[in-house]
Amino acid sequence: MYQKAHFQFKQTIVTILADKTEFIDIAKEEILKSRLIIENYIAQNPFFEVTLEAYDIDKNAPPLILKMIEAGNTFDIGPMSAVAGTIAGAAVEKMKKCGASFALVDNGGDMAIFNQTDKPTVVGIYAGSGSVQNLGFSVDPSDEIIGICTSSGTVGPSISFGKADAAIIFSKNLPLADSAATALGNALKEQGAENIENALSVVSNVDGIDGAVLIQGENIGFVGKVPQLVKANVDYDIITKG
Known part of the structure; x- marks a missing residue:
């Protein structure tokens, strides 16, 4: 039985799962540490927070900030596009280093998973009121941290300039x-199947991205290596949200 906690600090709202309570506390500490690094950098470099375009590489920035800059620059978008995944990834990385065999942090749909148990992790898909309901991905155990990040133009408060119900990326690089x-x-x-295929080309040949799924209404597209789709009893009341 995994330990579970809901944790909120300012804009960061997460669900944390771990095999022991001590790792929940470790995750919380790392989340606060990561936020402090980001907040301190923004205080000195306000443009970092607001730009929606590529940000100049700052060789003097902390490693966590550099990861965000490099991730955003890969797609010519702002570094804050990587903030939730970066924080989730840092927390799970710390949990792993401290000895957790199972650790998961869901930061508003941007999720990091470390699973060395003998069972896969089923991650439910939430695409709003679209036709994709009660399905999930069966993510196999791994010695590495797996990132599953989601963006939507129809669900949630995050900035999106598109019309996807769910744009899902699988990568071991959480900021990316x-x-x-x-x-x-x-x-x-x-809308339309052809447009989904064209959109997927944006991420299909990017180093570090294992796979992607794009959902819009009744249309769904895949590219790369994606975990098996399975039926899942998705409890929408436990989705991490504000």
């Missing part, structure tokens, strides 16, 4: 996954 999900969601400007 988060920025890629934003870029993929932005790329879907119109």
Whole structure:
């Protein structure tokens, strides 16, 4: 039985799962640490927070900030496109280093998973009121941290310039996954299967991205390596949201 906690600090709202309570506390500490790094950098560099375009590489920035800049620059979008995935990834990385065999942090749909148990993790898909309901991805155990990041133009408060119900990215690079999900969601400007195929080309040949799924209404597109789709009893009341 996993330990579970809902944790909120300012704009960061997360669900944390771990095999022991001590790892929940470790995740919370790392989330606060990551937020402090980001807040301190923004205080000195306000443009970092508001730009929607690529940000100049700052060689003097903390490593966490550099990861965000590099992720956003991959798609010519702002570094804050990577913020939720970066924080989730840092927390799970710390949990892993401290000995967790199972650790999961869901930061508003941007999720990091470390699972060394003998069972897969089923991650439900939430695409609003669209036709994709009660389905999930069966994510196999791995020695590495798996990132699953989602962006939507129809669900949630995050900025998106597209019309995707769900743009989902799979990557072991959490900042990259988060920025890629934003870029993929932005790329879907119109409805239709052909437009989904064209949008997926934005992420299909990017190093570090394992796979992507794009959902809009009754249409769904896949590219790369994606975990198996399975039926899932998705409890929408437990989705991490404000």
